[in-house]
Amino acid sequence: MWARAVRFGLRSWVAWRRGFTSKADPQGNGRVSAQVIEHLERLALVDFGSQEAVARLEKAIAFADRLRAVDTGGVEPMESVLEDRCLYLRSDNVVEGNCAEELLQNAHRVVEEYFVAPPGNISLPKQDEQEPFSYN
């Protein structure tokens, strides 16, 4: 499920990149900089973990970049593969809920039917504090 989410995120991120000078790839050699990797890790909480994973990312971007070979002038972008489907509208009735006990079973810690979370977001440690692995 995570991989799918990252792939979707990447595709739209790549689409965004198309119109702009690539900050990630200023030399145009297909490499993604350490700075961008760190930024992605912070945003998506995905751990690239190894040089192999970064290489995979670079290959995925190169693959998507081949779209540039197609002339899409005057063509409406497709936002959703579901664009020909009808969006189903549900009637405004209460049919779900009332399962607090079941849901709370998933929680690591519970206090009086509340989920317990740390007091705020815990920031990802800076790059030098993390498990070191060289990006390039």
Add this chain to the structure above:
Amino acid sequence: MAAPMLRGCCLARRGALACIDGGSRRGRGAAIGCRSSGKRGRSSVAQQSLITAQKSGKGEHAWAAVVGLEIHAQISSNSKLFSGSQVQFAAPPNSLVSFFDASLPGTLPVLNRRCVEAAVMTGLALKCHINKKSLFDRKHYFYADLPAGYQITQQRLPIAVNGSLEYSVCVGKKRSQVITRTARIKQIQLEQDSGKSLHDELRSQTLIDLNRAGVGLLEVVLEPDMSCGEEAATAVRELQLILQALGTSQANMAEGQLRVDANISVHHPGEPLGVRTEVKNLNSARFLARAIDSEIERQINELENGREILNETRSFDCKLGCTIPMRDKEGKQDYRFMPEPNLPPLLLYDTASLPPGADPQQVINIDRIREQLPELPSETREQLVQQYGMLPEHSFTILNEVGLLEFFQNVIKETRAEPKKVTSWILNNFLGFLKQQNLAVNESPVTPSALAELLNLLDRKAISSSAAKQVCIIKCLHVLFFY
């Protein structure tokens, strides 16, 4: 508890308000909660469009402030925007949460028809262009009260755009002149609400209640057309009245059904706009104007002392009476907007474009909704002026005070006295007594029938005006002593 009231315009009345921290949005620091039950506070100083720098004496350049608003209104519906769990204030924690709301894997969003209708109705009432095709997106950020890690919203193509909100401010020496101002509406979009966080500082933990997660919200974005706290507060009050008249939202700020974020910047007239700050979680009608004015003051102060304004997020500390920065370690947020892959585009129709033989439950006809729009506050006020010959600024007071319109109409029904006398008595005396005793209209010990009878007696000159006033006072005091 007294119903929340806002200082709308002329005949400025102040009232007690409950200020409760109901909001829980991304990027905030410690929760600020203030209760001001039962106290009548000083209102903010009436601001004018151009604020002259007085204190520092460095340059008597006038400053102009620019205020834009993002208003989140909870849609009044039985179930949530994308799931069938109930929408209800104050229920046992996590009892109104479905598997989708808890973001369990394998669940999918299913759009609630009532929420779409509410959005269209609101868009039409605010003179917006309704987009026949609108899209849903994901806005990603991490916070404990957002279980999915993203919020489904409408960033690229919202359901309604380019509308306007008219509101009136009272100017002049006695605030008797009514001027209509317009705030442009950039867009109205459908989005999900997040859950609620209860911060437990003592044990250094946060308790999460997802009852509110997934409730439908209408986000109304107002362009920066307002210039001070009072204008912003008046615009918000007018929007509140419109939403309540439409029935699309109860817009009760005390219950967190209406939340306002303000974007504020200052500049010298004629020069480009300054750096703006965002003041979040203005959840009380009472503190709205004050918070905005204090932020304007702060910015002017900073700039006059040669410092710069940071583009940051702040919140209003009602105890300190000023805005403070929110703990935002991550700097500028990157929400990584992407199309919501599980929802096709939302298509709306009008009578001309309605596909033949379509299931009426599955299509929404904008024209039908337009035909069913109820009377809006501006029409009600116009009606009061026409029918009862009252001054426009009086019609504003009658509508601004919660419950007063109904009270007024009930008195009119039962009394023989002239409407103008009724208006005058209600606004000058009745309302005054209520304020003195800190009562809302619906807590009034004097019922409409009783007041009607009193006015009849006055009319027949059976009692004097001062005697009538005394009766009211006694009635009000009676409540104090015996309850």
